[in-house]
Amino acid sequence: xxxxxxxxxxxxxxxxxxxxxxxxxxxxxxxxxxxxxxxxxxxxxxxxxxxxxxxxxxxxxxxxxxxxxxxxxxxxxxxxxxxxxxxxxxxxxxxxxxxxxxxxxxxxxxxxxxxxxxxxx
Amino acid sequence: xxxxxxxxxxxxxxxxxxxxxxxxxxxxxxxxxxxxxxxxxxxxxxxxxxxxxxxxxxxxxxxxxxxxxxxxxxxxxxxxxxxxxxxxxxxxxxxxxxxxxxxxxxxxxxxxxxxxxxxxxxxxxxxxxxxxxxxxxxxxxxxxxxxxxxxxxxxxxxxxxxxxxxxxxxxxxxxxxxxxxxxxxxxxxxxxxxxxxxxxxxxxxxxxxxxxxxxxxxxxxxxxxxxxxxxxxxxxxxxxx
Amino acid sequence: xxxxxxxxxxxxxxxxxxxxxxxxxxxxxxxxxxxxxxxxxxxxxxxxxxxxxxxxxxxxxxxxxxxxxxxxxxxxxxxxxxxxxxxxxxxxxxxxxxxxxxxxxxxxxxxxxxxxxxxxxxxxxxxxxxxxxxxxxxxxxxxxxxxxxxxxxxxxxxxxxxxxxxxxxxxxxxxxxxxxxxxxxxxxxxxxxxxxxxxxxxxxxxxxxxxxxxxxxxxxxxxxxxxxxxxxxxxxxxxxxxxxxxxxxxxxxxxxxxxxxxxxxxxxxxx
Numbered sequence: 299x300x301x302x303x304x305x306x307x308x309x310x311x312x313x314x315x316x317x318x319x320x321x322x323x324x325x326x327x328x329x330x331x332x333x334x335x336x337x338x339x340x341x342x343x344x345x346x347x348x349x350x351x352x353x354x355x356x357x358x359x360x361x362x363x364x365x366x367x368x369x370x371x372x373x374x375x376x377x378x379x380x381x382x383x384x385x386x387x388x389x390x391x392x393x394x395x396x397x398x399x400x401x402x403x404x405x406x407x408x409x410x411x412x413x414x415x416x417x418x419x
Numbered sequence: 420x421x422x423x424x425x426x427x428x429x430x431x432x433x434x435x436x437x438x439x440x441x442x443x444x445x446x447x448x449x450x451x452x453x454x455x456x457x458x459x460x461x462x463x464x465x466x467x468x469x470x471x472x473x474x475x476x477x478x479x480x481x482x483x484x485x486x487x488x489x490x491x492x493x494x495x496x497x498x499x500x501x502x503x504x505x506x507x508x509x510x511x512x513x514x515x516x517x518x519x520x521x522x523x524x525x526x527x528x529x530x531x532x533x534x535x536x537x538x539x540x541x542x543x544x545x546x547x548x549x550x551x552x553x554x555x556x557x558x559x560x561x562x563x564x565x566x567x568x569x570x571x572x573x574x575x576x577x578x579x580x581x582x583x584x585x586x587x588x589x590x591x592x593x594x595x596x597x598x599x600x601x602x603x604x605x606x607x608x609x610x611x612x613x614x615x616x617x618x619x620x621x622x623x624x625x626x627x628x629x630x631x632x633x634x635x636x637x638x639x640x641x642x643x644x645x646x647x648x649x650x651x652x653x654x655x656x657x658x659x660x
Numbered sequence: 661x662x663x664x665x666x667x668x669x670x671x672x673x674x675x676x677x678x679x680x681x682x683x684x685x686x687x688x689x690x691x692x693x694x695x696x697x698x699x700x701x702x703x704x705x706x707x708x709x710x711x712x713x714x715x716x717x718x719x720x721x722x723x724x725x726x727x728x729x730x731x732x733x734x735x736x737x738x739x740x741x742x743x744x745x746x747x748x749x750x751x752x753x754x755x756x757x758x759x760x761x762x763x764x765x766x767x768x769x770x771x772x773x774x775x776x777x778x779x780x781x782x783x784x785x786x787x788x789x790x791x792x793x794x795x796x797x798x799x800x801x802x803x804x805x806x807x808x809x810x811x812x813x814x815x816x817x818x819x820x821x822x823x824x825x826x827x828x829x830x831x832x833x834x835x836x837x838x839x840x841x842x843x844x845x846x847x848x849x850x851x852x853x854x855x856x857x858x859x860x861x862x863x864x865x866x867x868x869x870x871x872x873x874x875x876x877x878x879x880x881x882x883x884x885x886x887x888x889x890x891x892x893x894x895x896x897x898x899x900x901x902x903x904x905x906x907x908x909x910x911x912x913x914x915x916x917x918x919x920x921x922x923x924x925x926x927x928x929x930x931x
Contacts (some may be wrong), residue, residue, distance in 0.1 A: 303612060305635075305640060305641035305643070305644055306635070306639055306640060306641070307635060308631075308632045308635045308636055309612050309631070309632070309635075310632060336592070336596075339591060340588060340591045340592045342612075343584065343587060343588065343591070343612060343613065344612045344613060345452050345591075345612065345613050345614060345615050345631075346591070346596070347450070347451070347452075347615050348612070348615070348631075348632070351632075434846075468930075471748075471749050472748065472749065473744075473745065473748055473749065473928060473930055474928065474929065475925075475926050475927070475928070489753075490661075490751040490752060490753060491751070493749055493750065493751040493752075494751035496749070498745075498749050500745045502742055502745065503742060504742050504743055504744075504745035504746040505743065505746060506672065506737075506738075506743055508672075508675055508676070513671075517668060520664045520667070520668075521661070521664060521750050521751060521752070522751070
């Protein structure tokens with residue numbers, strides 16, 4: 299998988315987001331083992347400490363579950379995953395609405411454009 | 420084991436009147452990947468050579484694992500210079516024998532398997548190898564040691580982008596996690612995501628030493644972008660390009 | 661660690677010299693026939709002797725030159741060139757690096773000398789009766805060393821051998837020091853090494869003439885008494901003079917070694 303990083307934010311944050319995305323897309327199914335930190339870090343071409351930080355954050359968010367013996371696994375708690383999915387979606391919408399606002403489309407105009415696009419699908 | 424792997428206090432190296440290093444104060448912890456960043460002539464190679472014992476400082480002190488530079492520190496430091504350092508008639512396996520003899524932390528099996536994955540035939544004579552292959556052999560020698568400090572002087576300069584990823588990947592997958600890797604380079608964007616910490620070296624002095632995360636959070640830009648700012652060439656003041 | 665360095669240096673030496681020694685012997689075997697055919701072509705005894713002499717001299721010179729070049733190169737490239745990056749980062753002290761190169765150099769010289777002698781013997785063997793030759797040597801040996809003289813003669817031989825080996829070491833250490841001094845400069849290191857070598861010789865000559873001026877009389881009397889004074893034990897003079905020579909050479913060697921070691925330990929600056 300291609301890991302893309304932007305310059306302005308800490309890499310661990312971007313790693314966390316991209317791994318979250320993979321989980322949400324089913325790339326790492328619920329309950330499945332996540333690769334070891336070092337391995338994943340090498341894959342992504344990043345510092346293992348950075349990857350460790352990203353994974354620790356995922357644990358904190360509840361998306362990953364750490365265990366001493368089995369390493370890290372994706373949570374099986376579908377509620378958590380759903381919540382994360384929703385959060386992501388909301389972020390996408392917020393970002394879209396901001397762009398539309400910059401372009402001059404607010405409220406009803408924005409909604410209208412969105413409905414138009416949906417109708418075309 | 421000392422908590423700090425490397426400490427430099429007031430480290431100065433003068434060639435004649437010109438100081439290559441001018442009062443460097445530095446502390447490196449363990450288990451970090453650190454970038455020693457600066458333009459050519461900023462003193463990076465001088466600093467690394469002093470840490471390896473290839474140069475004696477004019478002033479100041481250096482300690483590696485709490486010890487002054489000497490045979491003990493040389494046994495825990497693995498150095499990759501920016502040039503080839505072996506006699507041509509040798510084979511890679513001869514070099515492995517040499518390293519196995521002198522360095523207790525050299526893992527011959529690992530070296531052989533690294534050669535296999537890098538596509539190097541260890542039984543070939545070094546003088547028959549291409550420049551790129553020779554560089555790989557040197558990299559293998561350095562990374563197959565379970566050293567406490569890895570000092571890599573410009574490992575990716577003069578190397579094509581694909582090879583750079585390759586080299587960085589090799590470093591990432593082989594270094595001793597209890598040890599510290601110091602990579603000196605002026606090609607920052609390539610190695611930024613591999614680094615824990617960045618040190619900016621300007622005119623022989625440390626002008627910045629911080630974690631990459633902190634730099635991005637505090638400055639809101641990448642280390643590469645910050646570097647360009649800090650080391651921007653001054654056009655109209657008659658400064659150095 | 662020193663032993664490991666020796667191992668590495670010996671291997672280096674053998675790899676490069678492994679073909680010179682057999683080649684020299686092979687050349688000798690080939691030339692053997694040249695000389696004997698010369699004789700059968702009824703050249704005069706003098707011509708044969710002259711040619712034999714030329715052969716002798718050229719072989720000795722060639723061996724000497726090749727060995728010298730090798731020793732210089734091993735030190736210059738091995739410790740002061742790119743290979744220095746490897747050598748000086750090994751967990752060994754500079755004295756061990758110098759020492760191992762020196763030991764190798766001396767051993768190399770000894771073997772090369774033996775090979776040269778063997779080559780000469782091979783070449784002249786058809787013209788000179790070796791059997792007679794060794795017979796004469798044996799006779800000389802018995803005369804000097806036979807009977808009661810045996811122990812002393814043996815000892816003297818050992819001392820002489822030691823002196824020769826130390827002399828070789830001192831010669832090489834002078835070269836090493838010259839190269840180390842040349843290394844102190846940033847540019848034109850090779851030229852400065854040559855200058856340093858000449859400089860060292862000058863300094864040594866000055867010291868020697870100084871010593872002989874100041875201590876001349878004292879030394880003269882000492883040696884005079886040593887050799888011509890009355891004592892029942894003439895071998896004493898031989899041993900004394902050998903040991904004094906050994907001492908002088910040893911001191912010289914030590915000085916060169918320590919200075920070289922100081923430079924490599926404190927003033928190393930590889931390019």
